[in-house]
Amino acid sequence: MEYRDRGGSKSIKNIIFIVTKDCQLACKYCYLVGKNSNEKMTWEIGKQTIDYILNEFSQSKGIILDFIGGEPFLEIELIDRICDYFKVEAYKKELVCFNNYRFNVSTNGINYNSPKVQEFICKNKKHVSIGITIDGTKRKHDLNRIWKGTNKERGSYDDVVKNIPLWLEQIPNAETKVTISSADIPYIKESVLHLYSLGIHEVNINCVFEDVWKEGDDRLFEEQLMELADAIIDGGYYNDYVCSFFTEHIGKPMDCQMDNQNWCGAGKMLAVDAEGNFYPCMRFAKYSLRSKDALIIGNVRDGIDKNKLRPFLTLDRCTQSTQECIDCEVASGCAWCQGENYDAADTPTIYQRSTAICKMHKARVRANNYYWNKLYRKLEKEGEREAFENNKPKSNAPKC
16 A cells, blocks of 8 residues: 555555553563553544544545554454444545445454453444454463463463354454464464364464574474474365465565565555554554664654655565575565564664574475475375365465
8 A cells, every 4th residue: 555645546545553552461472562551542543543544545445444452452442433433434425435444453352252342343243353362272372472460470361262252253264363482382283273173264373573583493393384284184174274384385486576575564554553653564663662763654643754654665575685585595485574674673774674584484484395295195196186276275364
């Protein structure tokens, strides 16, 4: 999404509301280093943001409002009010998007069954998508996703898993996002299979982008993925379930002349915080940064500063990658986070790509090759390859 002159772009717009920086949990791998209970969006800022969106992007064919935190459902009354205001104003202005919109919420799932959340879901059931984060087995989930303010590091698995049946009933094709850090590598296989057993058919899973990896983690990672590959193929899960670690078209060289797209969507989305400041992505807000200043590109009163946004619109793979990354034989599918690039860079630049996950990506590629080679050998032996290729489950997850 490019930000053009008022009303000039007809693409779908994605707006991220940081409604609170508070959360019930203190997840050990969380990149939000500045969570607190003080910074909460007011109704006035929420209203001004909607007014700005509907004015600036009045010709957009669709609007997506993303609500994040912290834990966004701590501010369910504000979210509900913002969404109601959006619907009424879009209808009154007779905008194209008045019936082409979606409300996305990323939640830890703890408050999912509360009356106010359920009322919000029922009211917007045709236009709402909710992602609940559950990391896998109780052992893996509770290793990192712990309640804040406790001395015993009480895990949150039991508080989340009880809401999964209701979530799966209300949100068709619901998917979860699993995060892998150094400490929980040994539990990858059992966790993915456990999520399948809960009825979750799509597991989107990724390694943290921060430099947390230890010597030998890549070897353990590869072993776990190969064991998972065996379990998925031998158990026949591949027909109905998706794990994003196994993606057919990764691990190949990249040609900057043919495919030079930026991986991350920073600059093509818009995030707004409690003070009404705009960011190219929520990862550029201060509470997401360890060592750099926030990178603000405007606010709800003055709009977007296109000079501050312009560098993000020029980002591509080659302008921020080392020659080693450009020439890498398994470059395709190697991801990065623009906010982490900025935070980890030697200088305040967005053009220095962080390579902390290099070894982990290469390990994933080796396991991915093993998965597809084994799967297709099995399908060919059983005469089912063509049927599988015509009907194989596809991920619904966005790239970033």
